[in-house]
Amino acid sequence: MNKIGVIFDLDGVIVDTAKYHFLAWKNLADDLGFEFTETHNELLKGVSRVRSLEILLDIGKVNISEEKKQEYLISKNEDYLQYINKMGPEEILPGAEKLLDTLDTLGINYVLGSASKNAPLILKQVNLFHRFKGIVDGNSVSKAKPDPEVFLIGAKKLNLFPEQCIVFEDAIAGVEAANKANMTSIGIGDKETLSEADYNFNNLTEIPENFFENFLSDNN
Ligand code: BG6
Numbered sequence: 662m663n664k665i666g667v668i669f670d671l672d673g674v675i676v677d678t679a680k681y682h683f684l685a686w687k688n689l690a691d692d693l694g695f696e697f698t699e700t701h702n703e704l705l706k707g708v709s710r711v712r713s714l715e716i717l718l719d720i721g722k723v724n725i726s727e728e729k730k731q732e733y734l735i736s737k738n739e740d741y742l743q744y745i746n747k748m749g750p751e752e753i754l755p756g757a758e759k760l761l762d763t764l765d766t767l768g769i770n771y772v773l774g775s776a777s778k779n780a781p782l783i784l785k786q787v788n789l790f791h792r793f794k795g796i797v798d799g800n801s802v803s804k805a806k807p808d809p810e811v812f813l814i815g816a817k818k819l820n821l822f823p824e825q826c827i828v829f830e831d832a833i834a835g836v837e838a839a840n841k842a843n844m845t846s847i848g849i850g851d852k853e854t855l856s857e858a859d860y861n862f863n864n865l866t867e868i869p870e871n872f873f874e875n876f877l878s879d880n881n
Pocket residue numbers: 671672682705706707708709710713738775776777778779780799832
């Protein structure tokens with residue numbers, strides 16, 4: 662394997678938007694009259710917007726019409742966007758920019774592979790949009806993670822075979838998607854939670870300087 666490319670998840674890997682999703686979903690739960698905790702919020706990580714609403718409604722044991730669901734999806738997102746519109750580069754997670762610099766220096770291309778329909782906006786807010794060779798987001802896929810679709814489209818954008826791609830993910834569903842796609846998965850976060858990943862790091866600052874060179878020599 663003499664050529665590799667990287668696919669980054671966004672939320673939880675490059676920026677911490679889970680706290681904003683939490684605030685917006687909690688607002689909805691408050692309106693519906695039930696408690697939504699940070700522990701509940703863990704269940705929504707890496708999961709699509711529609712699926713997140715279904716999980717939230719299950720937690721509150723709330724039964725509503727399709728029409729109402731559409732209404733809530735819109736109002737939750739409007740709420741969420743109020744937080745996103747205030748984001749800036751200071752919210753880039755530690756180690757992310759340095760990692761992109763390393764990849765640039767090594768001439769390794771990278772694209773985004775995110776479930777979020779707001780991914781392009783978020784990348785622009787933190788001034789990283791222009792650095793990615795391609796963006797695959799929640800608007801580009803018909804099947805959400807753990808389906809590998811998002812990453813397989815990413816591999817096409819990189820002009821590489823799946824086996825040549827390395828995926829950075831913080832969610833169980835994302836690691837599963839990368840593994841199903843036959844890519845190398847790197848779990849960012851709790852090692853126990855992301856035990857299915859090929860490599861584990863607590864955060865991006867822990868990626869060794871020579872990780873990619875070593876990876877290439879091990880796989881040649
Ligand atoms: C993922 C997040 O990246 O995007 C999920 O981890 C979120 O929590 C999903 O539900 C969809 O995001 P959005 O921005 O399209 O509502």
